[in-house]
């Protein structure tokens with residue numbers, strides 16, 4: 001985190017004020033400057049280790065997960081608790097009125113009364129958009145079916161910006177990256193949200209290769225924003241043929257489809273025998289199956305645990321921005 005702060009210490013508060021009381025439905029809410037400023041706040045919080053406890057003392061965050069989660073729900077809860085706030089939680093749909101046939105929109109009305117912000121994960125893509133029309137409090141999309149997972153993408157890019165802070169600037173032409181994405185942006189929400197943010201760093205990304213066994217891994221919506229991408233995007237179905245040229249490898253295998261999930265890309269695996277570039281890093285939103293061998297955990301390529309650790313701090317930065325409380329944690333010397 002220190003690299004990120006040292007490179008450009010001041011936080012440009014005005015850029016983050018744009019997030020005040022906003023809902024986060026898609027990664028397309030963020031621009032490169034906002035992401036960089038959020039990452040600097042996260043780095044400050046991560047460096048301090050113990051977060052200022054009183055910043056969100058009067059706030060309640062509801063985490064409503066109608067689909068399983070380890071990291072997203074727990075890291076949001078850890079984030080607000082460490083900022084002095086409180087949390088109420090739905091860990092599974094069966095523990096709510098849904099089990100008795102209650103409509104999601106009625107549950108949404110209760111969030112308005114019981115909490116100051118809600119993080120929702122749902123199996124259905126349209127659930128988040130529908131709920132947003134009923135909520136009077138900010139909502140964060142914690143993953144909606146196969147559509148998006150915007151705060152996972154924040155955690156992904158926070159890890160990458162800590163790895164190479166210069167990514168956010170115009171001046172790194174010698175370090176332009178070849179990004180490999182093993183997965184299908186058309187029906188993997190983490191991959192889609194990651195790709196949307198990747199295009200913000202066009203000046204430092206030479207090309208993106210999407211490795212997938214599917215003939216059409218993009219789908220119509222993703223295809224349309226890839227068509228106007230300033231970065232060349234290639235599709236490949238042979239990981240081995242491209243692996244040794246990749247600087248960043250984003251792995252995922254789980255695609256959420258309706259009420260279930262499928263493992264896509266399971267024939268693409270990384271293990272000790274993989275021909276990785278010496279300095280290549282691997283990202284994975286987790287949970288993993290056997291596509292990412294544990295023998296890589298103790299190598300220089302492992303950025304995925306850093307990615308998961310940092311998620312608490314980038315989510316703290318987001319909560320503080322949405323609640324417009326950044327001044328409560330940042331010292332005056334860091335505010336621009």
Ligand code: CP
Pocket residue numbers: 068069070071072073143149152285286287
């Ligand atoms: N990365 C991620 O979304 O993990 P969880 O499913 O455990 O929340």
